[in-house]
Amino acid sequence: MMNIKRPRKSLDFFLYQQMQSKPDPSANGYAARKSCIMFKPMYTTHMSSTLLAETIIILVFALTVMRIKTPDLKLRSVIIQNLNIVPGASPSFSTTLIGQMTVKNKNFGHYTFDNSRVTVSYGGNTVGETQKAKGCAKARNTRKMNITMEVSSEKLWSNSNLSNDVSSGMLIVSSHAELSGKVQLMKIMKKRKTAEMNCIMKVYLTSQAIEDLNCE
Structure with missing residues (x-):
């Protein structure tokens, strides 16, 4: 029986496949920038809510506990x-x-x-x-x-x-x-x-x- 040699893939075809499978750097960069842009407003809102809650607690503490009344x-x-x-x-x-x-x-x-x-x-x-x-x-x-x-x-x-x-x-x-x-x-x-x-x-x-x- 004769051994039939299968044709090898050309080097150009191999390089083409590698380029198709490699992720696009520009696309990843855009996604990362988009994620950062969406994260900043959420972080700012969380900080504002925390500061508001702390201010309310301090105000209530000052008006109730620290206020001295005449017996x-x-x-x-x-x-x-x-x-x-x-x-x-x-x-x-x-x-x-x-x-x-x-x-x-x-x-x-x-x-x-x-x-x-x-x-x-x-x-x-x-x-x-x-x-x-x-x-x-x-x-x-x-x-x-x-x-x-x-x-x-x-x-x-x-x-x-x-x-x-x-x-x-x-x-x-x-x-x-x-x-x-x-x-x-x-x-x-x-x-x-x-x-x-x-x-x-x-x-x-x-x-x-x-x-x-x-x-x-």
């Missing part, structure tokens, strides 16, 4: 004990008032307050007072404080309405207190704040009860 001081309840009434031409009264005060601290830091004075007045004159020791209201918390005060009309200079009020069985008295202290945030910021309380109440002599307690 609220209120007289919540009052109980009358040992009420003594003397009617007549020279009327008088004396009693012991037991009350509960609250300090509502709305800040994200502790509120440390100094010694304070609580007074009760009748007819514009002070008829009783007591001292409240210094203390602390924790962050975002309400501190309850009990007070006991001796009230007497002997401290009145003069009041022409006392006789009529005793005869009617009802006295209108007011109470005032101030707490001066400092709010401390994260052990780096301190600011002095003074909480103030002004209350009006009706004292019913016959039932020995406090009604219509209203504080501002």
Whole structure:
């Protein structure tokens, strides 16, 4: 049997095939440039969104956490004990008032307050007072404080309405207190704040009860 030699591919045909299979550099360059052009706007948009989110977080933090508010001081309840009434031409009264005060601290830091004075007045004159020791209201918390005060009309200079009020069985008295202290945030910021309380109440002599307690 004769061996038939297959014709070899010419060198020109081989080089032609190699050129057809080789990728076009210009086409790849165009694709790369196109990819970069599309990537840059997406990257810029992502950075802008991140900066906007961080700005909003910082703004909310500054308006809520770092904003220092004045604590609220209120007289919540009052109980009358040992009420003594003397009617007549020279009327008088004396009693012991037991009350509960609250300090509502709305800040994200502790509120440390100094010694304070609580007074009760009748007819514009002070008829009783007591001292409240210094203390602390924790962050975002309400501190309850009990007070006991001796009230007497002997401290009145003069009041022409006392006789009529005793005869009617009802006295209108007011109470005032101030707490001066400092709010401390994260052990780096301190600011002095003074909480103030002004209350009006009706004292019913016959039932020995406090009604219509209203504080501002």
